[in-house]
Amino acid sequence: MKKLACMVVAAVLPLAAHAQTPLQRWHADLSQGYTQLAATSARLSDALNQYCMTPDAAGQVGVQEQWAEAFMAWQAVRFVEFGPIEQDSMGWQMQFWPDKKNLIARKSQMLLRSETPVTAEALANEGVAVKGFPALEYLLFEHGAKQGLGSACPVSSVIGNQLEANAKTLAQNWQQFQTHFESRDAYTADMVKSAIHATEIMRDKRLGDPMGLSGNNRRLHFLADAWRSEQSLATIRATLEGLDRYFMPGLELVLKDSAPELLQETRERLTAALEKARALPSGMKALLNSDEGYAQLQSLFISMDALVIHLNDRVAVELGIVKGFNSSDGD
Amino acid sequence: MLKRRDFMLGMASAAALASLSPGLLAQTRESYFISAANTAAGEHRVLIADVQGRVLHSLEVAERCHAGCVRPGSEEVAFFSRRPGRQLNIIDAKQGRLIQVVSSEPGEHFYGHGMFSPDGELLYATAHRYEESEGVLNVYAAAQGYRQVDQIRLGVMDPHEVRLHPNGRDLVIAAGGIQTHPDYDRIKLNLDRMQPALLVVDRLTGKVTQRHQPSHHQLSMHHLDISPEGIVVAGYQFEGPEWERPNLIAWLDVEKQRFEEIRLPDTDQQVLRNYIASVVMDTVTGVAAVTAPRGNRMVLLDYRQRRYLHSIELQDVSGVLPLPEGGFICTSGTGGVYRLAPGSLQLKQLSADSIRWDNHLTQV
Numbered sequence: 001m002k003k004l005a006c007m008v009v010a011a012v013l014p015l016a017a018h019a020q021t022p023l024q025r026w027h028a029d030l031s032q033g034y035t036q037l038a039a040t041s042a043r044l045s046d047a048l049n050q051y052c053m054t055p056d057a058a059g060q061v062g063v064q065e066q067w068a069e070a071f072m073a074w075q076a077v078r079f080v081e082f083g084p085i086e087q088d089s090m091g092w093q094m095q096f097w098p099d100k101k102n103l104i105a106r107k108s109q110m111l112l113r114s115e116t117p118v119t120a121e122a123l124a125n126e127g128v129a130v131k132g133f134p135a136l137e138y139l140l141f142e143h144g145a146k147q148g149l150g151s152a153c154p155v156s157s158v159i160g161n162q163l164e165a166n167a168k169t170l171a172q173n174w175q176q177f178q179t180h181f182e183s184r185d186a187y188t189a190d191m192v193k194s195a196i197h198a199t200e201i202m203r204d205k206r207l208g209d210p211m212g213l214s215g216n217n218r219r220l221h222f223l224a225d226a227w228r229s230e231q232s233l234a235t236i237r238a239t240l241e242g243l244d245r246y247f248m249p250g251l252e253l254v255l256k257d258s259a260p261e262l263l264q265e266t267r268e269r270l271t272a273a274l275e276k277a278r279a280l281p282s283g284m285k286a287l288l289n290s291d292e293g294y295a296q297l298q299s300l301f302i303s304m305d306a307l308v309i310h311l312n313d314r315v316a317v318e319l320g321i322v323k324g325f326n327s328s329d330g331d
Numbered sequence: 332m333l334k335r336r337d338f339m340l341g342m343a344s345a346a347a348l349a350s351l352s353p354g355l356l357a358q359t360r361e362s363y364f365i366s367a368a369n370t371a372a373g374e375h376r377v378l379i380a381d382v383q384g385r386v387l388h389s390l391e392v393a394e395r396c397h398a399g400c401v402r403p404g405s406e407e408v409a410f411f412s413r414r415p416g417r418q419l420n421i422i423d424a425k426q427g428r429l430i431q432v433v434s435s436e437p438g439e440h441f442y443g444h445g446m447f448s449p450d451g452e453l454l455y456a457t458a459h460r461y462e463e464s465e466g467v468l469n470v471y472a473a474a475q476g477y478r479q480v481d482q483i484r485l486g487v488m489d490p491h492e493v494r495l496h497p498n499g500r501d502l503v504i505a506a507g508g509i510q511t512h513p514d515y516d517r518i519k520l521n522l523d524r525m526q527p528a529l530l531v532v533d534r535l536t537g538k539v540t541q542r543h544q545p546s547h548h549q550l551s552m553h554h555l556d557i558s559p560e561g562i563v564v565a566g567y568q569f570e571g572p573e574w575e576r577p578n579l580i581a582w583l584d585v586e587k588q589r590f591e592e593i594r595l596p597d598t599d600q601q602v603l604r605n606y607i608a609s610v611v612m613d614t615v616t617g618v619a620a621v622t623a624p625r626g627n628r629m630v631l632l633d634y635r636q637r638r639y640l641h642s643i644e645l646q647d648v649s650g651v652l653p654l655p656e657g658g659f660i661c662t663s664g665t666g667g668v669y670r671l672a673p674g675s676l677q678l679k680q681l682s683a684d685s686i687r688w689d690n691h692l693t694q695v
Contacts, residue, residue: 088523176572176574
C-alpha cells in the first residue's frame with residue numbers, strides 16, 4: 001500500500017504544476033491531499049497491526065504518533081464536501097463528530113466487550129461512531145491509558161485496517177471523479193461553498209462551541225474535536241493549512257485576472273488566521289482554563305470570523321455563488 | 332387540486348368525477364397554500380400564503396417541518412416535522428393557528444409526510460421505529476384528538492411520502508431504503524445496502540399489495556404524486572457516485588401494476604445532479620412537475636404519455652403545487668414565489684422575500 005501511495009503521489013505532482021483550469025488545479029492538488037491521507041492511514045494501520053502483535057510502551061507512542069499524522073492529513077482535506085467523500089457516508093466514516101451523546105466511547109466499549117470476534121465484516125455492520133479516527137483516538141488515548149497496553153487490541157487493529165481501506169478507496173475514487181469534475185463548471189461554486197462551509201464550521205463549532213460562544217457561555221473542551229488526544233487546535237491548524245495548500249491555488253486561477261485585489265485580500269485573511277493558529281499549542285483545554293489562554297482563542301476566533309465574512313460577503317458575491325436552502329439540506 | 336377534490340368526494344365514481352369541470356370546482360375554493368420555511372435567521376416556521384405569494388400566517392414551530400396534508404371536510408392541516416423530528420402539528424388553516432402538537436411515541440420519529448382517509452377520520456403518517464430500523468405507517472384517529480389507533484408495518488426502511496389512490500383504499504408510498512438513527516442525526520448508515528421501493532398498501536387490511544424496485548439499489552425514492560387515473564410519478568435521489576447518470580423518474584400504473592422509469596434527455600441528466608425534491612401532477616393539463624434544487628431546474632413531463640416536455644431554470648426550486656386552473660406555483664429556497672401558466676416556458680415571479688421556502692407546498 002505504501003508503495004502504491006508513493007507511486008500515486010509521484011504521478012500527481014507534475015499534474016498540479018501543469019494544471020490549466022481552476023478545476024484541473026483543484027483536482028490535482030486534492031489528489032495529493034487524498035493520496036497523503038491514504039499513505040498515512042496505511043502507516044497507521046501497519047503500526048496498529050504490529051503493536052497489537054507485541055504491545056509495548058514504545059509501540060503505543062508510535063501508534064499514537066501515526067494516528068495524529070493520519071488524522072491531520074484528513075483534516076487537510078476535510079473541507080471537501082462533495083464527490084467521493086459523499087459515497088457510503090465516507091466523511092462520517094472518517095470522522096464522526098460532533099459526538100454529544102458520547103457514542104464513540106459507549107459503542108467502542110460495547111465492541112470491546114463483544115463475545116464474538118470483531119472482524120472486518122462485523123465492523124462493517126456497526127455505526128459510524130466506531131469507525132475512523134475518533135474511535136481509534138478513544139481506544140489509543142483514553143481506553144489504552146486506563147486499561148493498559150494492548151487492551152484495545154485487536155479491535156483497534158480492525159478499525160485501523162478499515163480506515164486504511166476507506167482512505168485508499170477515497171483516493172482511487174477521486175481519480176475516477178476527475179473527468180466528471182473537470183468538465184462541469186458548477187464544481188467551481190461547489191468548491192468555494194465547501195471551503196466557506198468548512199470555515200464556518202471551524203469558527204462556530206470546532207472553536208466557538210468549546211469556547212462557550214454559542215449558547216450557555218460554558219467553556220467545554222470536550223465539545224472540540226480530538227480533545228482526547230489534546231489535538232483540538234492542531235486539527236484547526238491542519239484544516240487551515242489544507243485550505244491554503246489545496247483550495248487557494250485553484251481559487252487563485254479563478255480570481256487572478258478578474259479580481260486580483262480580492263485574491264490578495266483572501267490570501268491575507270487566510271494567512272492571518274493560519275498564523276494565529278500556528279502560534280497556539282495543539283490542545284485547547286489549558287487555554288480554555290486561563291484568561292490569557294482564552295484571549296488567545298478569542299484572537300484566533302476573530303481572525304476566523306474575518307475570514308468567513310470575507311469569503312461570504314466578498315468572494316462568493318464576486319463569483320455569484322448563492323448557498324441554496326433546499327439544494328444543501330433537503331430530504 | 333383535482334386529486335384533493337377526489338378524496339374530499341370520498342368514493343365518488345370516476346364517471347361522476349369526469350363530469351365535473353375543474354374550472355368550475357376551482358371557483359368554489361379560495362386558493363392558498365401552506366409550506367414549511369425557515370426565516371433568514373434560521374427559525375422554523377409553517378407559512379400560509381395566497382397564490383400571489385403573500386404570506387398571511389406565519390406559525391412558529393419547534394422543529395423544522397417538511398410537508399402537510401389537509402383533513403377532508405375541515406380546515407385542519409396535519410403538518411409533520413422532518414426526519415428525525417417527532418412532532419405532528421395540527422393547524423387550523425383558516426384561522427392560521429397551531430391548535431395541537433402530537434409527539435411520536437418513544438422510539439419513533441416522523442419522516443415528514445402523511446395522508447388522511449377520504450372521510451377525514453384517519454390520518455396515516457410515515458414513521459420510523461428506529462431501534463428496529465423499521466418503517467411504519469402510524470394511524471391516528473383525528474376525531475379522538477389524534478390518538479394513535481394502529482400501526483402498519485411496511486417491511487421497508489425510510490418510507491417517506493404517502494399519497495392516497497383515487498380508489499380511496501390504497502396508499503402509495505415512496506420508500507428511500509436509507510437507514511438512519513436519531514443518535515446519528517441525519518447520517519445515512521447503509522448506503523451500500525439500501526433497498527428502496529415503491530409500495531402500494533391496502534389501508535384497510537394493512538397489507539402491502541405491490542412492491543416495485545428502482546433499477547439501481549441506490550436510487551432512493553422519497554417523493555411522488557398520483558393522478559385521478561391512478562398513475563404515479565415518483566422522483567429519485569441517487570446515493571451512488573455523482574458522476575453516474577441513472578434514471579431519476581419512476582412511473583407506475585397502479586391498476587395494471589406496470590412500473591417503468593422515464594429517461595430524461597442527456598442535457599437534463601447532466602444538470603439535475605441526481606436529486607429530485609418534489610413531484611406534483613397537474614390533472615388539468617396532464618403535466619407532472621418535478622423539482623431538482625441541486626440542478627436549479629423544474630422538469631415538466633407528460634405523465635400520461637411518459638414523455639419529457641422541457642425543463643425550466645430556477646435557483647433552489649423545490650416546492651411546487653398545481654393550480655386549480657392548470658399550471659403551477661413554485662417556490663425557491665432563495666425566497667421567491669413563481670407561477671407557471673399552462674403551456675408556458677416562462678416563470679412569472681409573484682413575490683420575493685428572505686424566506687427560505689422548504690421542500691413542499693400543499694393547497695389549503
